[in-house]
Amino acid sequence: MSNSKKIVLLGHFGVGKTSVMRKYVTDEFSSDYKVTIGVHILKKDVEDISLILWDIEGTKDINRINKSYLLGAHSFIITYDITRPSTFQNLESQITGLKKDFPNALIKVIGNKVDLLEKTAIQEDRDKQIVSITDYLTSAKTGENIETLFLSIASELSK
Amino acid sequence: MHQGEETKIDLLKNLLLNDDRLEINALKLKIKHLEDLLESKKQLSKKVDPIIDKKLDAYTEEIPIALGPVITESLKNEIENSKDQVVDALYPIIGKMIKKYIQKEFQILSEKINSQIKKRFSFMGFFRTAKSKFTGVEEDQLILNQIGETEIQEIYIIEKNSGILKGNYSITKTIDKDVLSGMLTAIKSFVEDAFKTGNDNLESIEYGLYNIHIQNFKTYYIAVVVHGVFDANYQQKLKDKLLNFSKKHYKATASNSKLSNALKTSFS
Numbered sequence: 001m002s003n004s005k006k007i008v009l010l011g012h013f014g015v016g017k018t019s020v021m022r023k024y025v026t027d028e029f030s031s032d033y034k035v036t037i038g039v040h041i042l043k044k045d046v047e048d049i050s051l052i053l054w055d056i057e058g059t060k061d062i063n064r065i066n067k068s069y070l071l072g073a074h075s076f077i078i079t080y081d082i083t084r085p086s087t088f089q090n091l092e093s094q095i096t097g098l099k100k101d102f103p104n105a106l107i108k109v110i111g112n113k114v115d116l117l118e119k120t121a122i123q124e125d126r127d128k129q130i131v132s133i134t135d136y137l138t139s140a141k142t143g144e145n146i147e148t149l150f151l152s153i154a155s156e157l158s159k
Numbered sequence: 160m161h162q163g164e165e166t167k168i169d170l171l172k173n174l175l176l177n178d179d180r181l182e183i184n185a186l187k188l189k190i191k192h193l194e195d196l197l198e199s200k201k202q203l204s205k206k207v208d209p210i211i212d213k214k215l216d217a218y219t220e221e222i223p224i225a226l227g228p229v230i231t232e233s234l235k236n237e238i239e240n241s242k243d244q245v246v247d248a249l250y251p252i253i254g255k256m257i258k259k260y261i262q263k264e265f266q267i268l269s270e271k272i273n274s275q276i277k278k279r280f281s282f283m284g285f286f287r288t289a290k291s292k293f294t295g296v297e298e299d300q301l302i303l304n305q306i307g308e309t310e311i312q313e314i315y316i317i318e319k320n321s322g323i324l325k326g327n328y329s330i331t332k333t334i335d336k337d338v339l340s341g342m343l344t345a346i347k348s349f350v351e352d353a354f355k356t357g358n359d360n361l362e363s364i365e366y367g368l369y370n371i372h373i374q375n376f377k378t379y380y381i382a383v384v385v386h387g388v389f390d391a392n393y394q395q396k397l398k399d400k401l402l403n404f405s406k407k408h409y410k411a412t413a414s415n416s417k418l419s420n421a422l423k424t425s426f427s
Binding site: 003004005006038041042043054067071072073074 | 321338341348
């Protein structure tokens with residue numbers, strides 16, 4: 001059997017999907033923001049598993065993504081920007097939709113850019129609710145929780 | 160001479176030469192002024208020249224750094240906005256290069272054909288003639304096929320939905336095979352989705368002398384990178400071989416190494 005696992009990163013434009021992936025794979029964070037076009041694929045070996053990371057073009061609506069890119073995914077990482085409420089407005093319904101379409105896939109929710117959190121402290125009740133369904137608060141800039149996130153996914157997928 | 164006469168002569172001299180004397184004096188002053196000016200310029204130059212030289216050196220170093228990206232960007236925009244003019248300007252140069260390249264390639268081809276024809280009476284020549292009569296394929300076509308020998312460079316067995324590599328065989332060093340499998344699947348999905356042609360699948364990608372033949376199965380596909388002549392005859396043979404391989408070796412539970420070894424045995 002193949003030990004490769006397909007991980008798909010989803011989320012709005014500019015939430016930091018590419019930065020999270022790049023930070024994890026090459027341990028680099030680039031401030032030169034470059035909009036992802038279509039799909040970008042990278043690989044990272046974790047112990048005996050190869051994580052094949054599909055970084056999908058950012059979009060407001062998950063339903064507008066080319067569905068064939070999602071097929072066969074073992075895990076989804078839904079990324080939002082903790083400083084921009086518009087990026088987690090429909091998060092719960094998106095998660096519900098994904099669970100329905102891919103019942104066997106592991107879903108992780110991450111709130112990225114936690115390094116900027118002090119400036120935009122979460123106050124609204126709704127925002128607090130979103131944080132409650134978040135698995136990890138991450139920072140592609142500082143690397144906070146990035147390694148932990150992927151290690152936990154690798155660990156759960158290898159079971 | 161009397162004193163009175165001398166005074167008269169002096170008076171006459173003054174009258175006659177006064178204008179000339181004034182002019183000479185003015186000229187002398189001008190020459191003096193010019194000499195001073197030249198001298199002061201020399202002195203000034205001695206002091207200023209090294210400063211100017213230093214500044215110029217600094218500018219020479221700084222200008223490419225400061226203006227390089229701006230100039231590059233401007234050139235890019237200019238080329239982008241004036242493609243036709245750029246093509247017109249470059250065509251005579253590139254055209255000549257292409258012409259030269261094609262001439263060279265034809266020369267090589269011609270030499271190879273001559274070499275094959277010279278071998279006409281060799282064993283291979285008789286074999287080719289017999290093969291031509293037996294298969295109905297023209298002998299010159301057989302010669303051309305021999306010249307541009309077809310070679311399988313790489314084979315990938317890829318899971319259809321996930322794009323995960325199930326096995327591969329390659330005679331060349333390539334970029335990460337897992338990433339390549341993913342990208343190939345993404346391209347395939349994009350094309351199939353973009354043209355919405357029902358259940359039709361992307362079956363071939365051509366680039367230069369390479370051809371990627373894609374054979375689709377229910378849950379996976381096999382991508383074969385072929386170099387050289389990829390005619391219908393070769394394609395049909397390849398399809399049959401891949402079908403046989405699939406029947407004989409493919410199992411969803413087979414390990415990557417097992418499938419890779421089977422590919423190597425069957426296609427090397």
